[in-house]
Amino acid sequence: MYIYIHIPFCNCICSYCDFCKMLYNKKYINDYLDSLEKEIKSRYKGELIRSIYIGGGTPSSLSLNELERLFNIIKIFNIDNDYEFTIECNVDSLSIDMIKLFSKNKVNRVSLGVQSFNQDILKILNRNHTYEEVYKVINNLKNNNINNINIDLMYGVTNNIDIVKQDIDYFLNLDIPHISCYSLIIEDNTILSINNYKNIDEDIEYEMYKYIENKLTSKGYIHYEISNYAKEGYKSIHNINYWNNGYYYGFGLGSVSYIDDYRITNTRNINKYNKCLFISDKEYEDINIRMSNDMILGLRKIEGISISEFFDKYKKDIREVFSIDDLLKDNILIIDNDKMYINSKYIYLSNDILLRFLDIVN
Ligand code: SF4
The missing domain is CATH 1.10.10 (Arc Repressor Mutant, subunit A)
Structure with missing residues (x-):
C-alpha cells in the first residue's frame, strides 16, 4: 500500500500555486497534527507500506519539534523492508538539523521545489533562492546519505529558451538522479491569473519541451513519464503507483484516497479538518471509470x-x-x-x- 500525507503550510505563497495550502500559522499546527493522527488511526488498517510521500504545501516549513511529532505519528505504519519515503522541501527552509532528523526517521528521498535558478523567473514565481543555496542543500543531503533527490523545474514562464537551457545545465551540475519538468499553467485564482499574466507562445513551449527531453536523455536520464526523468533505479515508486491507477491512502487536508474502488476526497477547510470532519466526498468508481x-x-x-x-x-x-x-x-x-x-x-x-x-x- 501507498501513503500520501498532506502538510498544507507554506512560508510564502508562489504566484502560480493552486494547491491546497495556507501561510504557516503556529496556532493551527498542533490541532492539525492532532487531527492528522486521529485520521490515520481511524482509517489505516495495518497494511504493509511500500511508499510514504509527505507533500504539501511545504512540509519543511514545520519546525523541528513539529516534524518530530509528525514522524512519531508515522511510526504507526508497518513499513516494508524495501520502501520509498519521500518528503517535499523548499530550499530556504531545509536546515542541516532537519536533514539529520529526516535521516533518523527513515526518509530516503527528498523532492525539492526549485522551479528555476534564474532570478528573474524566480521573481515572477515569487520564490527566493540562489543556485549556491540549492547546491549547498543538495550536498548536505548527500552527506547525510540521502542521495535519491528530485527537483521540480518549471519551463515556459517566459519566451526565453536560453533561460531554460541554462536551468537544465545548472540541474546537470547538481548530479542528482531525478527531475520533474512542468510547463507553467496559469490556473484560476492564482496571483498570476489575477495579474493577467499571459501564457507563452505554444511553439516555443514545445521547443523547450523537446530541448529538455533531448538534453536529459543524452545525459543518461530515462524519460519515463510525460514530465519525469530519472537515472536507472531512481524512478519514483510512489508516482508510478498513481499512474498504474493503484490504491493509496491520502491523509490530511484536501488529500485524496483511492481504496477498494472508492475515490475519497478530504475537506479543504482547515476548521472542519481540525474538528475531525475529514471527508467531503466519497464516490464509487464502476468498471468503466476504472x-x-x-x-x-x-x-x-x-x-x-x-x-x-x-x-x-x-x-x-x-x-x-x-x-x-x-x-x-x-x-x-x-x-x-x-x-x-x-x-x-x-x-x-x-x-x-x-x-x-x-x-x-x-
Ligand atoms: S507551490 Fe508549493 S511552496 Fe509554493 S505556495 Fe504552492 S504549495 Fe506552497
Whole structure:
C-alpha cells in the first residue's frame, strides 16, 4: 500500500500555486497534527507500506519539534523492508538539523521545489533562492546519505529558451538522479491569473519541451513519464503507483484516497479538518471509470500499458474497450508485443489524446 500525507503550510505563497495550502500559522499546527493522527488511526488498517510521500504545501516549513511529532505519528505504519519515503522541501527552509532528523526517521528521498535558478523567473514565481543555496542543500543531503533527490523545474514562464537551457545545465551540475519538468499553467485564482499574466507562445513551449527531453536523455536520464526523468533505479515508486491507477491512502487536508474502488476526497477547510470532519466526498468508481482511469493514467508512462495486465484485471481486451483504430492507423498509438503506448512524437500532445479515453466503447 501507498501513503500520501498532506502538510498544507507554506512560508510564502508562489504566484502560480493552486494547491491546497495556507501561510504557516503556529496556532493551527498542533490541532492539525492532532487531527492528522486521529485520521490515520481511524482509517489505516495495518497494511504493509511500500511508499510514504509527505507533500504539501511545504512540509519543511514545520519546525523541528513539529516534524518530530509528525514522524512519531508515522511510526504507526508497518513499513516494508524495501520502501520509498519521500518528503517535499523548499530550499530556504531545509536546515542541516532537519536533514539529520529526516535521516533518523527513515526518509530516503527528498523532492525539492526549485522551479528555476534564474532570478528573474524566480521573481515572477515569487520564490527566493540562489543556485549556491540549492547546491549547498543538495550536498548536505548527500552527506547525510540521502542521495535519491528530485527537483521540480518549471519551463515556459517566459519566451526565453536560453533561460531554460541554462536551468537544465545548472540541474546537470547538481548530479542528482531525478527531475520533474512542468510547463507553467496559469490556473484560476492564482496571483498570476489575477495579474493577467499571459501564457507563452505554444511553439516555443514545445521547443523547450523537446530541448529538455533531448538534453536529459543524452545525459543518461530515462524519460519515463510525460514530465519525469530519472537515472536507472531512481524512478519514483510512489508516482508510478498513481499512474498504474493503484490504491493509496491520502491523509490530511484536501488529500485524496483511492481504496477498494472508492475515490475519497478530504475537506479543504482547515476548521472542519481540525474538528475531525475529514471527508467531503466519497464516490464509487464502476468498471468503466476504472478502465478509463487505467488508460488515461497508464498512457502518461512512456512505456505505456501492459495489455495482458489490463486483461487480467478486467477480463476484457483493451483494444476492444476503447476506440483506438484511428490512433493506431495514424501511428499516434503504438502496440508492440504486450505494450500499448503513445508514439514519442505525440507524447507532448498526450493530454488531448488521453481525453478521448473518457469514452468506453464496449
Ligand atoms: S507551490 Fe508549493 S511552496 Fe509554493 S505556495 Fe504552492 S504549495 Fe506552497
